Amino acid sequence: MTMPAIDRLLQHWQRWQQNRRAIWIVYAALVFVLATAPFLVGMSAGSAWVRILDFILLYVILALGLNIVVGYAGLLDLGYIAFYAVGAYFFGLLASPHFDIHLPFWVLLPLGAVVAAMFGMLLGAPTLKLRGDYLAIVTLGFGEIIRIFLTNLNAPVNITNGPQGLNMIDPIRFGGVSLSQTQSVFGFSTSGAYLYYYLFLALVLVVMFVAIRLQNSRIGRAWVAIREDEVAAEAMGINTRNIKLLAFAMGASFGGIGGGLYASFQGFISPESFTLSESITVLCMVVLGGMGNVAGVILGAVLLVVVPEVLRDAVRPLLGDSVDPNAVRMLLFGVALVAIMIFRPAGLLPSVRRQREFASDNEVLAQEQASLYDARR
Amino acid sequence: MEISAELPQHLVNGLVLGSIYALVALGYTMVYGILELINFAHGEITMMGAMVALAVITALVGEGSTVPGFVIVLVGLGVAVVICMALGFVIERVAYRPLRRAPRLAALITAIGISIIFQAAALLIWSSKPIKFPKILPEAQFELAGATISALQLAIVLLSFLLMAALWVLVQRTRIGRAMRATAQSPELAGLMGINPNYVISITFVLGAALAAVAGVMVAAYDTQADTYMGSLLGLKAFTAAVLGGIGNIAGAMVGGIVLGVVESLGAGYIGGLTGGFLGSHYKDVFAFFVLILVLVFRPTGLLGERVAERA
Numbered sequence: 215m216t217m218p219a220i221d222r223l224l225q226h227w228q229r230w231q232q233n234r235r236a237i238w239i240v241y242a243a244l245v246f247v248l249a250t251a252p253f254l255v256g257m258s259a260g261s262a263w264v265r266i267l268d269f270i271l272l273y274v275i276l277a278l279g280l281n282i283v284v285g286y287a288g289l290l291d292l293g294y295i296a297f298y299a300v301g302a303y304f305f306g307l308l309a310s311p312h313f314d315i316h317l318p319f320w321v322l323l324p325l326g327a328v329v330a331a332m333f334g335m336l337l338g339a340p341t342l343k344l345r346g347d348y349l350a351i352v353t354l355g356f357g358e359i360i361r362i363f364l365t366n367l368n369a370p371v372n373i374t375n376g377p378q379g380l381n382m383i384d385p386i387r388f389g390g391v392s393l394s395q396t397q398s399v400f401g402f403s404t405s406g407a408y409l410y411y412y413l414f415l416a417l418v419l420v421v422m423f424v425a426i427r428l429q430n431s432r433i434g435r436a437w438v439a440i441r442e443d444e445v446a447a448e449a450m451g452i453n454t455r456n457i458k459l460l461a462f463a464m465g466a467s468f469g470g471i472g473g474g475l476y477a478s479f480q481g482f483i484s485p486e487s488f489t490l491s492e493s494i495t496v497l498c499m500v501v502l503g504g505m506g507n508v509a510g511v512i513l514g515a516v517l518l519v520v521v522p523e524v525l526r527d528a529v530r531p532l533l534g535d536s537v538d539p540n541a542v543r544m545l546l547f548g549v550a551l552v553a554i555m556i557f558r559p560a561g562l563l564p565s566v567r568r569q570r571e572f573a574s575d576n577e578v579l580a581q582e583q584a585s586l587y588d589a590r591r
Numbered sequence: 592m593e594i595s596a597e598l599p600q601h602l603v604n605g606l607v608l609g610s611i612y613a614l615v616a617l618g619y620t621m622v623y624g625i626l627e628l629i630n631f632a633h634g635e636i637t638m639m640g641a642m643v644a645l646a647v648i649t650a651l652v653g654e655g656s657t658v659p660g661f662v663i664v665l666v667g668l669g670v671a672v673v674i675c676m677a678l679g680f681v682i683e684r685v686a687y688r689p690l691r692r693a694p695r696l697a698a699l700i701t702a703i704g705i706s707i708i709f710q711a712a713a714l715l716i717w718s719s720k721p722i723k724f725p726k727i728l729p730e731a732q733f734e735l736a737g738a739t740i741s742a743l744q745l746a747i748v749l750l751s752f753l754l755m756a757a758l759w760v761l762v763q764r765t766r767i768g769r770a771m772r773a774t775a776q777s778p779e780l781a782g783l784m785g786i787n788p789n790y791v792i793s794i795t796f797v798l799g800a801a802l803a804a805v806a807g808v809m810v811a812a813y814d815t816q817a818d819t820y821m822g823s824l825l826g827l828k829a830f831t832a833a834v835l836g837g838i839g840n841i842a843g844a845m846v847g848g849i850v851l852g853v854v855e856s857l858g859a860g861y862i863g864g865l866t867g868g869f870l871g872s873h874y875k876d877v878f879a880f881f882v883l884i885l886v887l888v889f890r891p892t893g894l895l896g897e898r899v900a901e902r903a
Binding site: 346350362363366 | 689693694696704705706714827833873876877883887
């Protein structure tokens with residue numbers, strides 16, 4: 215029931231990793247590709263793809279944040295985009311002509327992360343006792359509540375500017391240089407998308423570092439323990455309430471940073487960008503890639519941004535204008551989701567621990583074949 | 592003074608809304624009772640029911656107008672119910688059955704995938720423009736204790752209660768109903784008693800889908816239109832209703848649906864006055880979620896939820 219090709223590839227990779235020299239070559243190539251990616255992409259595929267590259271990085275940040283909640287701590291959050299929205303609106307309100315406040319980004323991004331984390335705790339506190347799917351529904355409801363408030367808080371006091379959203383949000387500036395302006399560096403003229411790429415890349419590296427360090431920390435192990443068996447974890451002396459709240463807050467703060475970046479990058483935000491389907495997209499990145507595994511989650515984010523874009527270009531000439539290409543894209547997306555869950559439920563690149571769990575589950579299940587069927591898992 | 596004058600009308604509207612929620616909630620609760628799976632695609636089945644029925648009804652209305660309106664609507668309803676039952680059967684077979692032993696999250700993601708597929712398919716078939724419900728139903732109105740109730744509202748409430756009563760009899764008094772209750776308690780033991788759990792699960796999905804189709808047609812008639820996006824919010828509210836009543840509990844879904852409908856109607860009616868105009872009736876969709884969060888915090892088993900308590 216697995217995809218042997220991918221597993222074989224992974225085995226090759228693991229053997230490769232033994233070879234010190236090979237690994238250095240791979241890393242050097244990776245650094246080179248990452249450093250020049252916008253120029254390579256911009257020259258080969260057009261500057262529209264540089265923006266897509268930026269969005270990949272943005273979604274990597276989001277997916278890694280959600281991975282803390284879902285992948286590490288095992289708390290299914292279907293309203294994650296609410297924190298993204300909080301971060302984006304926090305940035306948008308305090309750095310735009312809407313209230314005529316223009317705070318610099320290095321104040322707003324960290325503060326946005328803190329505010330989002332507070333919202334995370336706000337959501338976490340009443341839902342801590344809930345089991346998996348109840349939690350999913352409550353978080354989903356929370357996401358909708360945030361969106362409804364953003365849409366309607368324009369009257370009688372105009373706070374969010376309602377469905378029109380916020381316009382002309384300040385771009386990020388370093389010194390006197392605005393990232394959204396066209397610059398010329400060494401004869402290359404670079405549009406905003408190029409410069410934002412490097413900012414996003416730097417933040418992705420920071421977020422990755424935090425995510426990986428968290429995974430192997432005392433807190434990370436506590437999250438895994440809670441995911442596996444909450445009662446046992448509590449018996450081992452873990453303060454499950456605080457640790458779960460921490461997971462919500464950490465995940466939300468990543469979302470808040472992502473939101474702030476998004477607001478400044480786009481220059482425009484509206485409640486339409488923060489719908490349930492966005493939450494589900496980010497969740498799918500985490501699950502498809504492989505919950506709990508940083509590399510898997512990044513792969514998921516890359517695939518789910520790139521594949522729809524490729525499909526968008528591929529579908530239109532095939533089917534003509536009579537068919538809504540967006541609907542075809544959604545259809546294929548849904549089919550892929552179901553197929554991957556049926557054939558590879560641990561994701562494309564599962565974390566080692568999860569993989570082991572699934573394997574041992576299968577062995578146990580093989581012994582249970584005699585029993586007619588078991589609905590509860 | 593004004594509050595008491597409006598009250599009966601809000602109650603009537605809430606009852607109508609609530610009986611629709613209850614019908615959809617039954618589908619969630621029956622499936623959850625047996626599989627412990629949130630069938631996320633259930634809301635989209637409701638949407639499919641509404642769209643199919645509207646397609647049939649508009650086609651029939653176009654041909655000739657000698658047939659009375661309610662007959663056309665009944666035909667549309669019949670077709671929608673049959674198609675939705677087929678859809679319910681197929682998704683259980685294709686998407687959920689292979690994942691019964693898989694981790695919970697996998698099944699939930701699959702359910703989300705199925706609902707995306709349904710929405711995309713509906714978009715491809717009907718495009719995103721709303722379809723109008725033709726004005727072919729009688730438009731009589733009755734006065735009842737200070738409230739106006741239209742023939743359509745009355746029909747919705749009566750039909751819902753009829754269906755709920757029928758379901759209750761089916762579950763409590765028939766052989767297949769007993770099999771369903773047994774499977775919900777313990778699939779293994781039910782299997783040992785000669786019940787085929789797969790058959791029971793299929794029946795459960797098909798029944799839930801049929802009720803969802805009816806609810807979808809009701810929503811389309813009540814809102815005088817339907818579009819491909821109607822499913823998700825309706826599904827969410829119906830799920831809230833199921834949780835409110837105590838998920839897995841059939842009577843609970845009925846009570847929960849009606850309570851939620853009334854709360855939403857009262858909330859939308861009075862929130863403007865209570866907050867001095869700061870929050871208006873466009874916040875009506877928020878109530879369902881606040882109710883959900885409050886229930887889960889203070890009474891996670893729901894109003895009538897002994898079933899979950901038994902499990903925990």
